[in-house]
Amino acid sequence: MCENCGCGQPDDGITMKKPGHENHDYHEHTHTHIDSDGHEYAHAHEDGHSHEHEHGHSKEILIGQDIMFKNNMLAERNRGYFDAKKIFALNLVSSPGSGKTSLLEKTITDMKNMVTFFVIEGDQQTMNDANRIDATGVPVIQINTGNACHLDAGMIAKAVKMLEVSDSAVLFIENVGNLVCPSLFDLGEAKRVVVISVTEGEDKPIKYPNMFASSDLCIINKTDLLPYVDFSIPKTKEYALRVNHHLEFIELSVKTGEGMDKWYEWIKVKSEE
Amino acid sequence: MHELSIAQNIIEIVEENARIHKLSSVSEVDIELGTMSGVVPEVLEFSLKIAVKDTLLEKARICFQIIQAVARCNKCLKEFIPEDIYTQCPYCEGVYFDIIRGRELQVKSIKVDEF
Numbered sequence: 001m002c003e004n005c006g007c008g009q010p011d012d013g014i015t016m017k018k019p020g021h022e023n024h025d026y027h028e029h030t031h032t033h034i035d036s037d038g039h040e041y042a043h044a045h046e047d048g049h050s051h052e053h054e055h056g057h058s059k060e061i062l063i064g065q066d067i068m069f070k071n072n073m074l075a076e077r078n079r080g081y082f083d084a085k086k087i088f089a090l091n092l093v094s095s096p097g098s099g100k101t102s103l104l105e106k107t108i109t110d111m112k113n114m115v116t117f118f119v120i121e122g123d124q125q126t127m128n129d130a131n132r133i134d135a136t137g138v139p140v141i142q143i144n145t146g147n148a149c150h151l152d153a154g155m156i157a158k159a160v161k162m163l164e165v166s167d168s169a170v171l172f173i174e175n176v177g178n179l180v181c182p183s184l185f186d187l188g189e190a191k192r193v194v195v196i197s198v199t200e201g202e203d204k205p206i207k208y209p210n211m212f213a214s215s216d217l218c219i220i221n222k223t224d225l226l227p228y229v230d231f232s233i234p235k236t237k238e239y240a241l242r243v244n245h246h247l248e249f250i251e252l253s254v255k256t257g258e259g260m261d262k263w264y265e266w267i268k269v270k271s272e273e
Numbered sequence: 274m275h276e277l278s279i280a281q282n283i284i285e286i287v288e289e290n291a292r293i294h295k296l297s298s299v300s301e302v303d304i305e306l307g308t309m310s311g312v313v314p315e316v317l318e319f320s321l322k323i324a325v326k327d328t329l330l331e332k333a334r335i336c337f338q339i340i341q342a343v344a345r346c347n348k349c350l351k352e353f354i355p356e357d358i359y360t361q362c363p364y365c366e367g368v369y370f371d372i373i374r375g376r377e378l379q380v381k382s383i384k385v386d387e388f
Contacts, residue, residue, distance in 0.1 A: 057386060058300060058301070058384045058385060058386050059384065059385045060382050060383070060384050061290065061294055061382060061383050061384075061385070062381070062382045063286065063287075063290055063379075063380045063381065063382055063383060064379060064380075064381060064382075065286050065290075065379055065380050066378065066379045067279055067282045067283055067286065067304075067378045067379055067380060068279075068282070068378055069286075070282060070285070071282075148278070149275060150275055150278075152278070180275075181275035183311060184275055184311050184312075185275075206359040209357075209359065210311045239359070241369075242359050242368055242369075243359060245347070245369045
């Protein structure tokens with residue numbers, strides 16, 4: 001039984017918390033309950049797709065509904081909201097351990113005097129990443145997905161409302177560390193950034209093609225470790241371009257600061273597009 | 274494993290349509306699945322078996338219509354079947370192409386037995 005509200009759901013439902021508010025969390029449950037707040041969405045047959053055919057002893061009803069329709073519709077709603085409020089939303093994806101949180105800590109520390117930042121953190125468990133961002137002084141929410149392996153547009157819509165993201169801000173969404181599932185879930189972001197580190201193996205892009213195919217920018221992190229690993233940046237770029245020839249690249253080291261200026265410039269330019 | 278969320282989405286779509294057509298049971302659900310949709314049919318089938326318990330779809334047959342991916346070469350504009358996302362055009366050996374079919378993921382139709 002859920003110990004927060006006594007409902008029949010297990011404790012591994014989705015939760016959203018601000019650092020320091022562990023006892024006052026917004027409690028969300030599994031996907032099948034996500035509409036209990038009366039969240040509206042279009043009926044499946046709104047364009048007249050659903051109609052009936054008689055076939056002897058069984059009747060066929062044509063539906064033609066995209067399975068990802070609900071998430072995609074919520075994502076477009078998020079996108080519209082961000083456009084109206086001039087919020088520049090970035091969805092950061094990667095394997096666990098590529099350095100996403102460190103990248104955000106350093107970016108925020110260096111740019112917070114010029115830019116207003118808000119952050120949404122996604123992990124299965126713990127407030128660890130949100131606490132790290134909290135230490136930089138910017139507003140952050142931690143989504144704990146429990147057993148789920150990705151963030152979706154519905155979670156982002158709720159988190160954005162809880163955060164009260166202000167106009168013209170940059171919103172970083174750090175997705176659950178996972179190079180597979182998040183690729184299917186549009187969150188309504190302006191750009192998707194895939195982060196890979198030089199300790200991971202240069203063939204990552206072809207082993208996990210969907211993630212690289214759906215991203216706009218690829219950050220190659222930990223370049224300071226290049227002398228100690230067998231990693232060819234040109235080879236990685238070649239593999240990545242094969243799965244997505246529109247991909248842009250930035251090589252950097254969060255640890256030494258090398259290349260970070262290119263990332264900051266990219267944020268500045270893209271947020272004004 | 275995201276196939277479980279996808280299974281739940283399928284159930285929601287079918288139940289919504291069943292409500293609209295006032296159906297009390299569903300005998301078959303036909304799903305269109307592209308080979309490059311990012312969803313593995315066997316995993317989805319397994320996830321559905323678990324997720325349909327106590328729903329309108331509990332006794333329904335789940336049928337997958339697999340849609341083969343088709344790519345169009347950016348260089349010679351010919352269409353071909355890509356072996357995977359890291360492949361070459363068999364006509365001109367170009368390495369850049371667009372997937373024009375094969376990412377489908379939709380509930381095509383449902384069937385109801387009539388007596």
